[in-house]
Amino acid sequence: MNDSDKIRLLRDMIFYRRFEDRCFEAYVERKIGGFLHLYSGQEAVATGVLEMANVGVGEKGDYVITGYRDHVHALKAGAPAREIMAELYGKETGSSRGRGGSMHIFDPTANFMGGYALVGQPFPLAAGLALGCKHKKTNQIAICFLGDGANNQGTFHETLNMASVWNLPVLFVCENNGYAIGTHIDRSTAQTDQYKRVDTAYNIKSSQHDGMDIDIVMEEAKKAVDYVRNEQKPYFIEFMTYRYRGHSMSDAKGYRTKEEEAEWEKRDPIKILSDRLIKSGALKQADIKKMENEIHDEIENDVIKFAEESPEPDVADLNKYVLDDNPDPRWIGPLK
Ligand SMILES: Cc1ncc(C[n+]2csc(CCOP(=O)(O)OP(=O)(O)O)c2C)c(N)n1
Ligand SMILES: [Mg+2]
Secondary structure, eight states: OOOOOOOHHHHHHHHHHHHHHHHHHHHHTTHHHHHOOTTTTTTHHHHHHTTTTSSGGGSOOOEEESSSHHHHHHHHHHHOHHHHHHHHOOOOOOOOTTSGGGGGGOBBEEEGHHHHHHHHHHHHHHHHHHHHHHOOOOOOOOEEEEEGGGSHHHHHHHHHHHHTTTTTOOEEEEESSSSSSSEEHHHSSSSOGGGGGGGHHHEEEEEESSSSSSHHHHHHHHHHHHHHHHHHHOEEEEEEESSSSSSTTTOOHHHHHHHHHHHHHTTTTHHHHHHHHHHTTTTHHHHHHHHHHHHHHIIIIIIIIIHHHHHHOOOGGGGTTTTOOOOTTTOEEEOO
16 A cells, blocks of 8 residues: 555544544534444544445445444445534434434445444344345445444344354454443453454454554455455454543543553554654655644535534424335324
8 A cells, every 4th residue: 555545544534533523522512412422543443444345436335334333434435424414413414314313324325334223233234235245246245343342242143153154245343442331341241352252153264453553454454355255254353442432422431540541542543654654754744734624624614514504304304204105004104
């Protein structure tokens, strides 16, 4: 990968960090309501993995699916930032027409299949997407991102077993940030190395890597993506990472220490890549400052402006996207 690609990736990650910081601010201003789970600290995982996949090419590309911490995955998959922000604002122009909110970003034109509130829900859906790819022989794969906590759900075990038995082209990406809400992984999970839970039990190849260094993420993700596509088999890749903010906006982080946070922040994914690019002479500190300013302006003058100025959904449309011609007689139809 050449310097200009690395600079583009740095720009992506700075954009994602600022996007999320701006979400935080808009939430405090009560412009955004409901649940809001931010991804700051974990950017190298979604950015690096999806850089190695076939995304941003519309419906011929790979499928991407994840849980509720979903903004950055959707952005990197190619969903427009404006529409994601408008969704968070509950506006009609949002990616789910303002009906879904933060946890339910969905963009079929980017093959971004959501955005799910229920922990573990995307596992079987990812297997279904992969089964479709296999049947249609399209050479697409499904990429399922989920947290460490999700691996204690029944859906994880059921899906990994089926994916292995049926040789489904699905890449499971475990974002191990050490916590499920306020519960440290040591208190919830017998085998804390997630990749060890799948190789023997489900006969799926698996590995564990640093998730803070995007160069490592890309190198390992490339091998995993190629394996899934070429062998038509699942792979489970685990990245060790950290979320800087609380689980959601209502979390004061009382369960962890400032020292622990500071240790992880030393290995910030944006810092690692920018230091490397400065050291190699590809960028100067002033170039990064300029990039940050441009991103700041783009988010204010385009993304936020679009969300603020977009209309609210019309109350008359309350039932518009609710199934209302379901032939099942038990279906009572839309509320009158
Ligand atoms: C089926 C279900 N059970 C419980 C919850 C409540 N809940 C929301 S997030 C979460 C923890 C998930 O942790 P992890 O998978 O590690 O993801 P992270 O938040 O760390 O990204 C739980 C238990 C839920 N949303 N869905
Ligand atoms: Mg977690």
